[in-house]
Amino acid sequence: GLTGAFHYGLQVSIINSPAxxxxxxxxxxxxxxxxxxxxxxxxxxxxxxxxxxxxxGGLLGSSSAGYLSVRFGRKKAMLLANIPALLGAALMGLSRLCGSFEMIIAGRLFSGVCGGLAQNVHIMFAGECAPRNLRGLIAITASTSIAVGKFVGFALGLREVLGVEALWPVLLAANAVPVLVQFLTLPFFPDSPRYLLIDRKDKEGCI
Structure with a gap:
């Protein structure tokens, strides 16, 4: 999930460079x-x-993951997670322009909500959609995504990229890119068969 495990890894690492x-x-x-x-x-x-x-924020997002994934489905819950992520990116990206470090705090809070919600739903969604013989392999995509997110965050924080004083707001808002990619592509994916069968009672849709 680009707004789940990857987002978590990115946010954990991206904050170090512009300290x-x-x-x-x-x-x-x-x-x-x-x-x-x-x-x-x-x-x-x-x-x-x-x-x-x-x-x-991650605690708040994680606490709502169970309810939202049942109420709206795994796919829609991950799409909903994009909203606080984009809001957080906008707040952090505009913080210097507005002269408010409180916007960074609020942006990090919203980003945490996204990370906590999407990371839990990502694991659920991937496991339920994967064929039985591939579930173990698919399950490790969460930890792999965290590692890749951390790598990308550290890479973006290099002085040769975005780790300079003039660009630190852009660095903090960089998580908007994977969020937008997921927001545009995820609607074309099917929902979880388990959600369709057990929660929605849609036997035809889960086939």
Whole structure:
């Protein structure tokens, strides 16, 4: 899932490279607002909150995965996960333009909701759609996607790519690309046979 395991790996790694730039942005924004520089402890607190808020969003997303996957189906639940992902990317990408480090915090929260929801539904969806003899192989796509996402995140964070001061908002918003790809392609995939048969009672649709 491009908004599930891959998204998780990308978000975990992509935040490391611009750490210095984001902390400088927090300092500059605070100075403009309040007329005084924030303490080192306050900057560390804000930075820690930016990093850790993704996990809180992931908890919220994971908690809703079971209900949404039954209520709307596995495929639609993954499509719904695109909404907070795109919203989060927009908030983070526009944060410097708007002069608000709070937008980064909110964006990370929404991205976490997407990651927690989509990662759980991705595993469910892939396992239920896979032939019995390939279920083990398909199941490991989640961990593989996390690894690939981390690699892509670290690669994008290189100074030769997006890891420079002028482009850190673009780096944070880069997760919008795989999200849009999934948003445009996933509707053409069939839904889970198990969902159609057991939850929807659609015997013809699951064949």
């Amino acid at each position: 210095e730039y984001i902390q400088s942005f927090i300092r500059e924004t605070w100075l403009k607002r309040y007329g005084s520089s924030p303490s080192a402890e306050m900057i560390t607190l804000m930075w820690s909150f930016i990093v850790s808020i993704y996990s809180i």
